[in-house]
Amino acid sequence: MTASGWAVSDPADRAREPWANGRGTTRLLATAPDDAWRLSVADIVEDAEFSLFAGLDRVLVVVSGDVRLTIDGRAHALRPGDAARFAGETAVSASVDGPALVANLMVRRGAATVEVTRTVLVEDVTSPAAGEIVVLLAAATTAAGRALSPGTALLGQATAPATAEAVRLTSPVAAARFVLGSGGVP
Numbered sequence: 001m002t003a004s005g006w007a008v009s010d011p012a013d014r015a016r017e018p019w020a021n022g023r024g025t026t027r028l029l030a031t032a033p034d035d036a037w038r039l040s041v042a043d044i045v046e047d048a049e050f051s052l053f054a055g056l057d058r059v060l061v062v063v064s065g066d067v068r069l070t071i072d073g074r075a076h077a078l079r080p081g082d083a084a085r086f087a088g089e090t091a092v093s094a095s096v097d098g099p100a101l102v103a104n105l106m107v108r109r110g111a112a113t114v115e116v117t118r119t120v121l122v123e124d125v126t127s128p129a130a131g132e133i134v135v136l137l138a139a140a141t142t143a144a145g146r147a148l149s150p151g152t153a154l155l156g157q158a159t160a161p162a163t164a165e166a167v168r169l170t171s172p173v174a175a176a177r178f179v180l181g182s183g184g185v186p
Helices: none
Strands: 007-009 025-031 037-044 056-064 067-071 074-078 083-087 092-095 100-108 113-121 132-136 153-155 173-181
Touching: 007 025, 025 153, 037 132, 056 113, 056 132, 056 173, 067 083, 074 083, 100 113, 100 173, 113 132
Parallel strands: none
Antiparallel strands: 007 153, 025 037, 037 100, 056 083, 056 100, 067 074, 067 092, 113 173, 132 153, 132 173
């Protein structure tokens, strides 16, 4: 364990909960202590409308599968690693040809900014910056032999509990990197 490491939140270790509208399931990976944000992964197994969350901004990243989102009547075809942003009160529906897994970061409007980029993690995953969250887009194995599921979140210092660990992977893995900022500057 190292204080400059990551907190690891694997969806395989999390219970599935129904969406607010009952049309899908989600697994909560992490929340901010002040409820400014929450990160979950959702299983989309059929076409469905998303739940509405007034006052929240959402950033969705496809982990696996192909997802067609309709946001305010406009179609967006997303593949693994692609991101979409929308207000929580916006009408959004998803269409899938097979099962898909998406990471969903919801942020209380005005509480933080979010930048998201696609990246490839190599063996030694560098010490996180404050407010950094990395979501694996594929399965990975740590050098210590721990299996990590697609959708696993690595949470940096400002987002993680006090128990953090160093992460060393056995091979490169694609990921989405979220950086949470405040005051309009990430």
